[in-house]
Amino acid sequence: MNQGAVAVGPVLAVVLVVLVILAAAAAFAGQLGVSRAVVTASLRAVLQLAVVSLLIAAVVNSWWATAGFILLMLLVAAYTSAGRVGARRRMVLVLLPIAAGSLPVGALIVAAGTTPLTEIALLPIAGILIGGAMTATSLSGRRALDELRDRHGEYEAALALGFLPRDAALEVCRPTAGQALVPALDQTRTVGLVTLPGAFVGVLLGGGTPVEAGATQLLVLVALLAVEVIAIAVTVELVAGGSLSRPVSR
Template identity: 90%
Template sequence: MTGGAVAVGPVLAVVLALLMIIAAGAGAAGRLGVSRAVVTASLRAVLQLAVVSLLIAAVVRSWWATAAFILLMVLVAAFTSARRVGSRRHARLVVLPIAAGALPVGALIVAAGTTPLTEIAVLPIAGILIGGAMTATSLSGRRALDELRDRHGEYEAALALGFLPRDAALEVCRPTAGQALVPALDQTRTVGLVTLPGAFVGVLLGGGSAVEAGATQLLVLVALLAVEAIAVAVTVELVAAGLLSRAAPQTR
């Protein structure tokens, strides 16, 4: 083991297997219906990280390769979020909130010089922001569509009162869709008190000072709030416009 890094070896493999069994067992005991998903997600993570670990050294040697990898991240995030929201056919729409959140915020961070303009610095920042946008899009899209389905009577009542279709949909789905920001808000509120997130720990393990680690983590957390807020706002607009639905996309 080097510094605070995790030791790679048979013991790690056994611990990971035990953790996967515990997670799947807890899901089964609670009848949550996620046991199979826990196992498949864990196995996919092992395979994907193994491949990425082999590729990453080559990717960060070239801006073209780094840009291509970031594009791949966006596409995978869009397909993943589209499947969570409704159907993979929505990926071309779901990519909008993900890109609208992650790309301008990432560009601002780099343009301001708060992170070095190097492949090895830009790539992980992009991954963090895209991941946050993906999660916010998935959560807000699911909540908004669930609300429109469960409270369809209220939607029709708003129409009867003279609301435009978009405004009626927003009245129903906007409040609960905003709850997609709760995880990011809670993490930001409790950082340093409850958790020491990855960016903070990563800088410390890389030899940076505690002040540098804190500044890096603060940048990441506030950037994620911006990214996820944009993603949620765009997702809700897509739902309200009838473009993002669990039926064939259509314009009201």
């Protein structure tokens, strides 16, 4: 067994069950209303990773399969973000900021030769970038739409002052939507001091040197900043332009 790998067996299963129970119990005790979500999310993770673990060997041996898997990642990310934003019927529009952030940055990383042009290297990079874009889109979209709803009076006041609808909406929703970047900024600022994120640990577990691990993590963190900034900017524009909105309650 690889000395840096997690031991797979009954002990791991027991530890995972205990951790899920602990998280759900803490959520229940704190009356956070997410106890069930903790359990269902954990179960989904188990099932999805089990399937991916079985399929990954076949996927990374074919460029077509790898491309298909990346497309699936994009669609699932858009579906998830659309649900979080409250605009499931606008899933196609939610796909725009996720793709606009992750695809160009991923292409730049590969074209520059900073990562090998192989299926096994491209797939995890794509997953990291798409995941970051999904989170940024969800957070910024929710904040922007919430602000327009809660501060509708300010929006109307801006219109009365002669602002165009897009500009009035931007005045209200852009400042708070930018807060969606806070998690990425904090992780980048504190990397190595507070956390050793996944890319760093993964390279070490794979036998790389600490320098190689640090370089890989730096690339990932800066790339994620670029991805998330682009995703947030596109999301805010879609909201301000009225393209991305929630269904009107009747």
